[in-house]
Every structure is written in C-alpha cells, then in structure tokens.
Amino acid sequence: MAKYLRALGTTLIALGFVASVYCGLAAHSDEAYFRAARALQKYPNNVLYQTELKMAEPRHMLLLAGAFTAAPAGFVLGSLCLGLAAVLRRLPVPPAR
Numbered sequence: 001m002a003k004y005l006r007a008l009g010t011t012l013i014a015l016g017f018v019a020s021v022y023c024g025l026a027a028h029s030d031e032a033y034f035r036a037a038r039a040l041q042k043y044p045n046n047v048l049y050q051t052e053l054k055m056a057e058p059r060h061m062l063l064l065a066g067a068f069t070a071a072p073a074g075f076v077l078g079s080l081c082l083g084l085a086a087v088l089r090r091l092p093v094p095p096a097r
Contacts, residue, residue: 002088009081016074023066033060 036053043049 002085005081005085005088009078009085011078012074012081013078014074016071016078019074020067020069020071023063023070027060027063027067030056030060030063032056 033053033056036049036056040046040049040053
C-alpha cells in the first residue's frame with residue numbers, strides 16, 4: 001500500500017504541474033477571448049461584441065482558474081499521499097495468522 005500511495009503522490013504532483021502549464025498556455029493563446037476583447041475595446045457600445053466577449057469569457061476564466069489551482073492542488077494532494085506512504089512504511093507489520 002505504501003508503494004501505491006508513493007506512486008499516486010508522485011503522479012498527482014506531476015499531473016498538477018502539467019495541468020497548470022497546459023491551462024496557462026491555453027489561456028495565453030485563447031484567441032477567441034482576445035479577439036472579442038479587442039473588438040469591444042474598439043467599439044465599446046456594440047451589443048454583438050459584448051455578447052461575443054460574454055460567450056468567450058467563461059472558458060478563459062476557467063482556464064485561468066485551472067492555471068492557478070492545478071499545481072497547488074496537485075502538490076497538496078500528492079504530499080498527502082506521500083506522507084501517508086511514509087507513515088505506513090514506519091508502522092510495524094502485523095503478525096500473520
């Protein structure tokens with residue numbers, strides 16, 4: 001069980017980092033959001049551009065949330081698994097019946 005938890009903890013840390021980088025790059029290259037923001041900046045009272053920005057905004061905000069929370073969540077959950085693995089390795093093995 002300790003080996004499983006150690007592998008799971010390492011995997012969670014790696015996946016958290018990878019997900020954070022992926023979401024950050026996807027948010028940085030979110031062309032639909034930036035195009036809508038530029039169009040609304042150019043024509044601030046246009047209802048069509050406001051609607052386009054409101055349609056592109058949730059995806060962009062979710063990508064930003066993923067970029068800022070995936071790595072810390074992966075580190076916390078991975079560290080929890082690694083800590084449990086360390087505790088399980090130190091516990092004495094019960095005698096066989």
